[in-house]
């Protein structure tokens with residue numbers, strides 16, 4: 001058997017992530033690797049923290065980029081903030097809410113679930129009812145942008161309710177960060193995590209995380225150590241902390257963090273509000289074109305994510321065959337349905353650098369050919 005270098009095909013990524021990575025970010029990735037405790041690298045990490053504070057709209061000093069994918073960001077929030085004594089209310093309206101539930105179960109905390117239909121936002125009234133019934137609850141968790149369904153939940157209202165019942169909030173912003181309005185401090189979010197590969201259009205494998213002072217207090221007040229050594233934020237803190245000397249914790253993915261720095265810089269240059277608006281504009285363009293093709297959305301208009309469009313597969317078409325055609329003939333990736341929507345929906349991502357007019361035009365032209 002002989003081997004040669006792997007040269008990936010040139011794709012246009014319009015699925016649920018990873019999204020297209022710009023040449024500028026890829027070029028940052030290829031810069032020389034330096035030591036992860038090199039003073040220049042440490043100075044760059046400080047900038048990453050500041051840029052992440054901007055992206056999350058927070059002043060939280062503990063705002064860092066975890067060296068692991070979004071799933072680790074989720075797990076970091078749960079294992080650090082939830083103890084077996086806690087009662088946690090998890091709102092489930094898709095696959096990722098279900099993963100939150102598994103996290104709570106593995107910790108052995110008491111679980112209360114608030115169920116909403118797939119393809120719909122989490123219903124604030126249901127959360128309030130659950131909190132009235134469970135005054136012992138101490139944490140509320142939900143997914144802001146459910147990538148499995150394309151539904152956006154009202155994070156501000158859900159956090160307001162959680163706060164009224166004196167609960168900390170854990171929010172999944174893997175698909176929302178950079179793509180839709182998100183204001184961590186104004187909305188009173190206590191722990192939030194995201195992913196590099198969605199609307200930040202960076203390479204996969206990094207998870208931005210931010211903890212409020214209340215969350216840090218809860219972490220510090222623990223009387224049992226965090227079960228996971230790698231995800232224990234009281235240890236990771238020494239590595240990312242701006243004050244004094246950095247303590248070795250693990251070897252950061254040096255080049256991926258260059259890429260993260262570059263993609264956050266691009267977001268800052270564009271401006272957060274402009275990025276949110278661009279995602280909305282591209283969504284509208286796509287929605288208009290899909291309407292001309294008589295393709296329907298699954299999520300009601302007011303609850304739709306701009307960056308993840310879940311559409312019904314037109315009657316009589318073969319899911320895998322159409323997606324295969326798009327990939328083979330147009331080098332275009334769109335996503336299959338997940339969970340309850342497997343086989344009857346497609347997910348078209350307009351995330352970060354992929355949220356551009358030429359991508360929308362390509363997608364509509366390719367779909368038109370594929371379905372006719």
Ligand code: PLP
Pocket residue numbers: 016017069070071072074096143145146147148172174175195205
């Ligand atoms: N949460 C949401 C909403 C996601 O969309 C994803 C990934 O698609 C994750 C969590 C997990 O992130 P990762 O695949 O980077 O581990």
